[in-house]
Amino acid sequence: MEVRLAKSAGFCFGVKRAVDQVYEQTGTGKKIYTYGPIIHNEEVVKDLEQKGVTVLEEDKLDSLKEGTVIIRSHGVERAVCDKITNQGLECVDATCPFVKRIHLVVEKESKAGKHIVIVGSKSHAEVIGIMGWSLTPVAVIETEEDAEQIALPMDQEICLVSQTTFNYKKFDKIVEILTNRGCRLHVVNTICNATQERQTEARELAKEADVMIVIGGLQSSNSRKLYEICAKECEHTYFIQTIADLQLEVPSDAKLIGITAGASTPESIIYEVYDYVKKL
Ligand code: F3S
Numbered sequence: 665m666e667v668r669l670a671k672s673a674g675f676c677f678g679v680k681r682a683v684d685q686v687y688e689q690t691g692t693g694k695k696i697y698t699y700g701p702i703i704h705n706e707e708v709v710k711d712l713e714q715k716g717v718t719v720l721e722e723d724k725l726d727s728l729k730e731g732t733v734i735i736r737s738h739g740v741e742r743a744v745c746d747k748i749t750n751q752g753l754e755c756v757d758a759t760c761p762f763v764k765r766i767h768l769v770v771e772k773e774s775k776a777g778k779h780i781v782i783v784g785s786k787s788h789a790e791v792i793g794i795m796g797w798s799l800t801p802v803a804v805i806e807t808e809e810d811a812e813q814i815a816l817p818m819d820q821e822i823c824l825v826s827q828t829t830f831n832y833k834k835f836d837k838i839v840e841i842l843t844n845r846g847c848r849l850h851v852v853n854t855i856c857n858a859t860q861e862r863q864t865e866a867r868e869l870a871k872e873a874d875v876m877i878v879i880g881g882l883q884s885s886n887s888r889k890l891y892e893i894c895a896k897e898c899e900h901t902y903f904i905q906t907i908a909d910l911q912l913e914v915p916s917d918a919k920l921i922g923i924t925a926g927a928s929t930p931e932s933i934i935y936e937v938y939d940y941v942k943k944l
Contacts, residue, residue, distance in 0.1 A: 691713020
């Protein structure tokens, strides 16, 4: 029986890079803070806490007098980076390079006089961060209805960017609506395909597998989505948080067990499950 682990299981490139940067800072003897939890995974945050890393609440930044503040992969407004350095703190910017690219585009194009529009969720930290790099007011479009109704300048060029995790089909539809409204668009496709790749690979693996295991937080929407995709293709699909939840029943004629994991599942948890299943 073969056990196959999806290559895209777990952290994407940007999250892995950010988490690694925090671990690199531990042991330097400095006071280390992350600007909010580095990742939505309690075990990782707890482990870092034990290594002396404190999660800094946003409203506590003003009173911080010393230490290193690490920015998460989804980035922050420019004003936050400036505040950290102006207060004499060290800033380690672990913003994912794909998000950083959006910041730079927004800064440059707003300076050049374009009206900035972000396609994404208004309340998401990544979008709030992107907004903070524009020199002029920004509009956010969440839905097709927004695209139809939102007031936009017709005499000014619009620079349209997207939250990295936005659905590509919906983004396309929104571009079409704005084009039909007569907007002068400069579209910069800033969608990252890490999520889509993870889902596509999970679907392909689940099609072949006799048993499929999806590892991820119960509250994590991307993990749940992975589970739904796999369960459609493979009747024996398990959704677990850690190895402790695994009550595996493998059909006697099973030839392939597939394993994948959501974006916030650490490698240690993935390999614990992988090693366990391999030994069966
Ligand atoms: Fe991850 Fe960066 Fe893409 S954080 S989802 S690789 S934009």
